[in-house]
Amino acid sequence: MLRRLTVLIAGPALAASMSVPACAYMVYVSNERDNTVSVVDSTTMEVVHTINVGQRPRGITISHDGKLIYLCASDDDTIQIIDTASYQIVGTLPSGPDPELFVLSPDGKTLYVANEDDNLVTVIDLESRSVRTEIPVGVEPEGMGISPDGKALVNTSETTNMAHFIDTGTHEITSNVLVDTRPRFAEFKSDNSEVWVSAEIGGTVSVIDSASHEIKHKITFEIPGLRAESIQPVGVRITADGMKAYVALGPANRVAVVNAKTYEVEKYVLVGQRVWQLAFTPDQKMVISTNGVSNDITFIDVAKDEAMQSVTVGALPWGVVVHPN
Amino acid sequence: MGVHYRFRFPFEIRDISVKLLAAPGTAQMRFASKMVYSLEQGGHAVLCTLRRFAFFVVAVSSLSNAVAQEPSLAPANGAEAGQITEIKVGYLRAYAPQLALSVLDVPPRDEGVAGAEVAIGDNNTTGRFLGQKFTLHVTEVKPDADVVPAFDDLVQRGAFYILADLSATQLLSIADLARDKGVLILNVGATDDRLREEECRANVFHTAPTRTMLADGLAQYLIWKQWRRWVLVYGSHEPDKLFADALRRAATRFGGEIVAEKQFTDTGTARRTDSGVVQIQRQIPVFTQGFPEHDVLLVADESEVFGTYVPYRTWVPRPVAGTAGLIPSAWHPASEQWGGTQIQNRFAKASGRRMLSKDMAAWTAGRIIGEAATRTQSADPETLAEFIRDGDFSVAAFKGQKLTFRKWNWQLRQPIFLGDGRSVVSTSPQEGFLHQITDLDTLGIDQPETRCALK
Numbered sequence: 202m203l204r205r206l207t208v209l210i211a212g213p214a215l216a217a218s219m220s221v222p223a224c225a226y227m228v229y230v231s232n233e234r235d236n237t238v239s240v241v242d243s244t245t246m247e248v249v250h251t252i253n254v255g256q257r258p259r260g261i262t263i264s265h266d267g268k269l270i271y272l273c274a275s276d277d278d279t280i281q282i283i284d285t286a287s288y289q290i291v292g293t294l295p296s297g298p299d300p301e302l303f304v305l306s307p308d309g310k311t312l313y314v315a316n317e318d319d320n321l322v323t324v325i326d327l328e329s330r331s332v333r334t335e336i337p338v339g340v341e342p343e344g345m346g347i348s349p350d351g352k353a354l355v356n357t358s359e360t361t362n363m364a365h366f367i368d369t370g371t372h373e374i375t376s377n378v379l380v381d382t383r384p385r386f387a388e389f390k391s392d393n394s395e396v397w398v399s400a401e402i403g404g405t406v407s408v409i410d411s412a413s414h415e416i417k418h419k420i421t422f423e424i425p426g427l428r429a430e431s432i433q434p435v436g437v438r439i440t441a442d443g444m445k446a447y448v449a450l451g452p453a454n455r456v457a458v459v460n461a462k463t464y465e466v467e468k469y470v471l472v473g474q475r476v477w478q479l480a481f482t483p484d485q486k487m488v489i490s491t492n493g494v495s496n497d498i499t500f501i502d503v504a505k506d507e508a509m510q511s512v513t514v515g516a517l518p519w520g521v522v523v524h525p526n
Numbered sequence: 527m528g529v530h531y532r533f534r535f536p537f538e539i540r541d542i543s544v545k546l547l548a549a550p551g552t553a554q555m556r557f558a559s560k561m562v563y564s565l566e567q568g569g570h571a572v573l574c575t576l577r578r579f580a581f582f583v584v585a586v587s588s589l590s591n592a593v594a595q596e597p598s599l600a601p602a603n604g605a606e607a608g609q610i611t612e613i614k615v616g617y618l619r620a621y622a623p624q625l626a627l628s629v630l631d632v633p634p635r636d637e638g639v640a641g642a643e644v645a646i647g648d649n650n651t652t653g654r655f656l657g658q659k660f661t662l663h664v665t666e667v668k669p670d671a672d673v674v675p676a677f678d679d680l681v682q683r684g685a686f687y688i689l690a691d692l693s694a695t696q697l698l699s700i701a702d703l704a705r706d707k708g709v710l711i712l713n714v715g716a717t718d719d720r721l722r723e724e725e726c727r728a729n730v731f732h733t734a735p736t737r738t739m740l741a742d743g744l745a746q747y748l749i750w751k752q753w754r755r756w757v758l759v760y761g762s763h764e765p766d767k768l769f770a771d772a773l774r775r776a777a778t779r780f781g782g783e784i785v786a787e788k789q790f791t792d793t794g795t796a797r798r799t800d801s802g803v804v805q806i807q808r809q810i811p812v813f814t815q816g817f818p819e820h821d822v823l824l825v826a827d828e829s830e831v832f833g834t835y836v837p838y839r840t841w842v843p844r845p846v847a848g849t850a851g852l853i854p855s856a857w858h859p860a861s862e863q864w865g866g867t868q869i870q871n872r873f874a875k876a877s878g879r880r881m882l883s884k885d886m887a888a889w890t891a892g893r894i895i896g897e898a899a900t901r902t903q904s905a906d907p908e909t910l911a912e913f914i915r916d917g918d919f920s921v922a923a924f925k926g927q928k929l930t931f932r933k934w935n936w937q938l939r940q941p942i943f944l945g946d947g948r949s950v951v952s953t954s955p956q957e958g959f960l961h962q963i964t965d966l967d968t969l970g971i972d973q974p975e976t977r978c979a980l981k
Contacts, residue, residue, distance in 0.1 A: 299871070318871055320651050339655065340648045341868050359865065360893070360922070361652040362900070377655045379901065382922045383865075402922040428965070430927040452926075 226482050227285070227524040228489055229270055230498055231258040232515025238272065238283065239514035243482055243489075243523070246500060246510050252288045255281050260302035261520040265309045270522070273300040273314070280314065280325070285524065295332050297323040302386075302520075304345040304354070306369070313354055313369075315342040322356050322365075324372060334372050338365045346387030346396055348411065355396050357384035364398045364407070366414055376414040380407045388437040388446075390461070399434035399448060406434050406448055408464060418464050420448075427453055436478040440485055440503070447488050447501070449476040456490055456499075458506045468506050472499035480521040491518040611905045613649075613660045615895060616685030617642050617888070618676060618700075619715075620669040620692045627834035630947070633882075638691045638714055639664055640877035641885030644869075645892025647876065652900055660896065669693060673700055681707055686907040689891045691715035691884065698725055705729040708907050710914075712891035715884060718768065719971060722935040726978035731914065731936045733894070734887045737772040739970035740854040743942025743954035744847055745776035746968070750956040753821035753845070758784050759814070759836070760826035762791045770826040773848065780959075785818045792831045810839035817841070824848045851946065854954070857886035858945040863953075864926040890923045890938065897921050926953075932967070935978040939966035 225244035232239060236258060240250040255274025262271050263285070270283040273296065280294035280303070296303075299318035306313070311333070314323040322336040322345075339361025346355040347369075354367040357380070364387060366376040381403025388397045389411065396409045406420040422432045433451030439461055440446070446459040452475050458468040473492025476499075481488050487509070488501045496516055500509040617639055626632045634640070642662055649660040663685050665676045673692060677700040680688060687710050690697050694716050704711050705727065713721060713732045722736055748756070756777060760770035770787075777784050790813065814823065814836070823840055825848035827833030833850035845851060859880035862870065869889070873881040881889075898910040898919070913919060915936075920928035925941045932939060944952045955961075959968040967973070 317868055318875070337651075340651045341865075358652075359868075360648055361655070362897075363652070363655065365655075374655075382920060382928060402920070402928045404928075430964070433927075 224484070226526075228480070228482075228498070229261060229263070229522050229524070230491060230514045230518045231261040231272060231520040232496075232517060233257055233259055233493070233519040234516035237515045238270070239518070240288070241498065241512055241514065243487065243500070246512050248512065248514060250288055251515065252283060252290075254283070254290065255279060259519045260300065260315075261522045262303060262305050262312075263522045263524060264305070265525060267525045271303065271305070271312060273303060275299050275301055275317075280312070292330065294325050294327075294330055296325065297321060297332070297335065302343050302345050304347045306347060307349060307351040311369075313345055313347065313356075315345050315356060317341050317343060320358070322354070322367065336367060336372050336374070338374070339363050339377075344384055344386040344398065346389050346398075348389050348396075349391055349393050353389075353411065355387040355389070355398070357387050357398055359383045359385065359401075362400075362403075364396065364409060378407075378409055378414055378416065380409075380416070381405045381419070385435045386437050388439055390439050390443050391441050392443055394443075397437050397439065397446065399437050401433045401435055401451060404429060404432050404434065406437060406459075420459060420464050420466070422448075422450060422453075422457055422466060422469075424450075424453055424455065424469055435476075436490075438479045438481055438488060440481070445503075447479050449479050449490055451475055451477060454492075456488070456501060470501055470506055470508055472501070472508055473497045473511055478520045480523050482523050483525050489521050489523065491521050493517050493519065609657045611658050612684075613653075613658060613687070613895070613899055613905045614683065614685040615642070615646065615660060615662050615892060616680035616683075616688040617662055617664040618673065618680060618688055618690050618692060619664065619666050620671070620673070620696055621666045622669050624830075626830050627832075631830070631834065633884075634877075634879055636877065637882060638689075638884040638888045640873070640879075641881065641888035642689055642714075642892045644873050644876050644885075645889045645896065648872075649892065649896030649899070652896065656900060656903055658899055658903075658905065660892075660899075662892075667692075667696075671696075674703065677703065681709055686710065687712070687895050687910075689714050689888055691888070694718040694721050694725070697721060697730070701727045701730050710895075710907055710911055712894065714887040714891050719772070722932075722937045723971065723977045726935045726980060728936075728980040729911070731891075731894070731931065731938070733891045733938045734884070735856050735940060735942060736937065736970050737769050738775060739937075739940075740942060741769065741772035741776040742779065742969045744852065744854040744944060745773070745780045745782055746954045746956040746959050747852075747944050747952050748822055748847065749780045749782060750958070754782050755818075755820045756782050756784050756822050756824050757814075757817045757820045757844075758787045758824045758826065759790055760787070761829050761831050761833070762789055763829040763831070765828040766826050766831075769828055769849065773824055773826060784824075785820050788813070788817075790827070790832045792829065806835045807839060810835050811841045814839075815841040820844060822847055823851075825850045852944055852951060853946070854942045854944055856883040856940065856943070857881060858883075858943040858950045860945065860949050861924070861943060863950070864924050866924045869924050886923065890921060890929070893923070894921050927966075930964075932973070934973050934976050935980070937970065939964060939969075941966065942969060 228241040230239040238252040239248050242249050256276035260273035272281045278298045280296040281290050282292040284291045296314050297316040300314045301317040303314040312325040324333040326333045339358025341359035344357035356365045364378045368375050380398050381400030383402040385401045386399045398407045407416045408418040410417050432453045434448050436449035438447045446461045448457040455469040472490045473495035475494040476490045476492050478491045490499045497511045497513045499511045502509050646660045646662045673696045689712050711730045717737045719736045760766050823844050823846050825833045827849045837846040837851045898913045902913045920930045942954045955965045955968045961967045
């Protein structure tokens, strides 16, 4: 209540932001260069806390109940577990070397981790905090996506240039799909029909049919005044209704808004410099981008597809996740 | 030299022990590589013992690897399961131990080769999903030797892709032979512009940048800094003069002014000795005395005769750039941008040292072959060559953008790093140096100026 009051008093400067958020969410941002996680209040859009964490924090996610943050401390070769109530590090997971990005299974029991230096996907059982198995994949695994039913995992390998489809029951690779150069991210549609894979250097997003594993469409981007080389798609998020997707375009400093039915790019939203990762607020009214070089994050209004406000966080913000409630 | 090797022990030994049994990038592989170097350099008497030991170690390591990491061999869409195609990559290298003014600059024994090995390892990680296996076959010759027998030998052994770290003259001696035999050469060492200009070849691709690309990368930065007045000091050997030419061309091209020039004649200095250092402290200031007012002192000394001695010893306090001070290069061992940390870690783990420019040129060349083989799912040199020559071909090499070939002379476009001994200072092209096709073509000789007629 008090926080709400503060916003009201803050007056006209925040008038624009007030029109959207119905409730406050905590936003957690991993800052790769200064070994911190910034905690940002989505209503006030201010940093409310900074957590000191392990070295080179990158991938960040949160348990479905919102109690624990999982964080890849890449240079410490571990995953740290942070209590969202106390902001204390309460444990670690045996991630294998150089964990970069991971995905949590829909049932919340398993964490699938890309080990960039060792060409492995490590499967971690969260209850016992132990490694269940390791799956050899291509060179420099990074992107991790999981199907809504939890049965299919997709890992992308940046130098091999493949999306590896993995059966989470057998931990076997069922298919390898060649995509464009340096695939960074994999995102399933909520109806499990498609997986979208971004290719940073290739400059495209491949839309892969989840059932046939065929590439059914390749999304390309063109921004007047910008050279093709500077358009480098990384993070991808698709709305729960499957209508709209957001694609972070790296040094193009923009987030593309894509019609997820027709694959047409509808708009480019200017954010900060070198935009990499994205996260929706749980109500999907906002999408938040991490802008590495300008050391900030940008809140984007999903209804209007306009940037609302940028907030300075730590050095080289990499990943972002929002508390589920 | 290649023939000489065969006399000492069969090639198959090094091929099998290093490339087939040990998994690339593993400790076993590094050990095996070292064993092979020992074998090459060791006398005949110790050879058999060493060879037996190497076989033992590698055989054991291959067993443990097989147990530890059996990959899931699901084929990529479109590939047939079960068939393994071998793609042999040759590495032909002119090598002799080199002196340097600073012991830190003595080239590592495996410079370049180590980069190719990491690329082969990367290609094999990808290849196991596609039924492709890459092997590297290294042959060394002396810097002034006839390279043809070694080349013939590599081709006879099935290497239709050859990474060449040779002098321009040596490279030209095999270029046309290679064309007639359907062999692709990827030049990873020679920076000579003439190999991309009047002496260009349709079957020779260049991943090493040219002297003009390096000089232009440096000049753009100096202009961006508004340090426009330069003094040029250059060595008396041919490569020094060629780099000095490239710097003069860069000055004209970007609006720098060379206000004075001076040659430093190699009279046989006492490198690295105590008395030498005393002399240097007195000689370099005198050598650089009396120049007109300037912003930067440029050094062209590829031959390592005096360049390293110039910084901090000039008559007037001025920054030094060129082959000493701020140095343009294809890669920097401290570059961590654009995912660079990943290749740096991978390389350091595999080789036990930092990655240098030639390692990056060789890695990129190896990856170009791998990329073409992956995308075409073929091992046929003609198919791969056609794919690489295609306008859409590109390769990623941790330089922030895709790298493509200049179709008029098969030079790989690439940003140029500018660094001192510790860190990356900048990368060129610099902001504001624009080009109608790609800003990377502001570096080096551009299409309208080229003298290359591919044949």
